[in-house]
Amino acid sequence: MTTTAAPATAPFRFFDVHVVRTERRSPSVVRITFGGERLADMASGGRDQRFKLFLPQPHQSRPVFDDTGDGWYTAWRAQDPAERAVMRTYTIREQRHEPEEFDVDFLLHGVDAAGHSPASGPACRWAASAGPGDRLAVLAPTVEDNGGVDFRPPTGTDWILLTGDGTALPAVAGILAWLTPGTRAKVFLEIDHEDDRQHLPGFADADLTWIVRDAAGTPGGEPVLDALRAAELPEGTPYAWIAGEAGSVKAQRRHLVQERGFDRRTVKFTGYWRRGATEEDLIAELTAAAAASASQD
Template identity: 55%
Template sequence: MTATASDAAPAAVHFRFFELEVLRTRRLGHSFLRVTFGGESLAGFRSGGYDQSLSLFLPPSHQEHTVLPSTDEDTWFGAWRGMPDEDRPVMRSYTVREQRRTPEGVDEVDIDFVLHGDACPASAWAGRAVSGRRIMAIGPAVAENKSVRFQPPAATDAILMYADETALPAAAAILDRLADGARVKAWFEVPHADDRLTLSTRADVDITWIVRAGGAGRERTEQVLSELRTAELPAAEAPYAWIAGEAGTIRAVRRHLVQERSVDRRAVRFTGYWRLGASEEELLAEAYAGQAASEDPTSDL
């Protein structure tokens, strides 16, 4: 989930702890690894679909499974923060790509991890995930919850989407759920050509894949903006935009849509999924220090 202090302690009635056990993994493209989780506690897991996110607690490399001193709603946070640095599981936000019950009655949840480097705890954990490993998660116990951010108003007559690779699982899950005939223009930015995954949807979707040319920061954002600037948007009276990915790029895409394309700023749902040069702890620390509101595009303006 987005790194804000309030998200770190979600409302008990909507969210609770689940224990997830790795059942299997599958490489989806150059950058994506799908980890399928099971576990008895998933019987109470209620994904709201779309871009449903959850918080994972991933063990340090010297531990096989996640150990938390408390999963009690009132005490877990202080207990987790109080753990020695070297033993404290990292908390990271991810997307429920799919929840399903198999014909055999097994509850499963897929999470698609971007493998972006072994020095980064969540990416590294995914890279070494094997069946039987157990992690903890704070996830939805009711389908209607605030971690489903995709909420187009009823009058929406076209949907605009931008996602980088971290938000592609969310975009794919949104496309899965859209109704027949929904009109969508989407830009999906990925690091490699074979990250252009096959996506299923009943919607009427026009996807532009942007394969990153290798630039970082401003250069990368410019590549995205140049695609957006030359694109024809679907004619619409009430477009709704959902954009998610690296925070700097998200800020620029939002500005483009609002200032250059006259999309109503209230109809743009934008979420920074990560920020170049900052780990999720650092984003969380900023949120605690109260610095995030002005800079962090994850705050819903």
């Protein structure tokens, strides 16, 4: 399963960007529009295009970071964790030209109605209080066909299954906007509040099910898995794209492969976050696993 491994730099590059505007789109989502001098060189592949965000620490006004080209990851890891830029993974919700801008939809997890965020993380806290002119750096693609796009249905696919929570909603929106007219799609989206529903434009023949966590009434439960279990799925060859909390994503994949008979090669599943773990924790796990596997070679 893909989680948050450091991407290869090429065809990605660092861009200095600043906040152009922010817009509270719904109770749980703030959309931040970024601009920057060299953004004409950025090229989103659309769909679920991922990129890396480098945020300042709370006591800094801009991220402390050296763009060392291909050696950036080693250089970043060697920096003092209390001073180096905080790295997080997000989705390019939409890129536009003239003016050169792109949008990112941040889910405000762990932020209460009064704006307090005791259970949140640095990216979410940053997004909740960001304003025009705030600066950060991003590692983003420079060609549309790049390794940061996972949604790649093979030839012969008859219909698409998409499932996600609020962190995956920007990717699902990008995928629906990309699908060719008439493509059959069955979509399950888990949101925190009724008002977190979004209009998701596109030409696909999409059957959308919104699952509101409050209304689902299953604290600690698996509302998307339950909805999937109960769903009548179309005939034909499917391609599934699943993202959200890592444990939930694994359970959904298991259901599709073991109980529904999906070919495992046609199920793309990605943990966008894991309950109780920060992105640093996930990077540390991946690094330790890579070191252990290298020592066995």
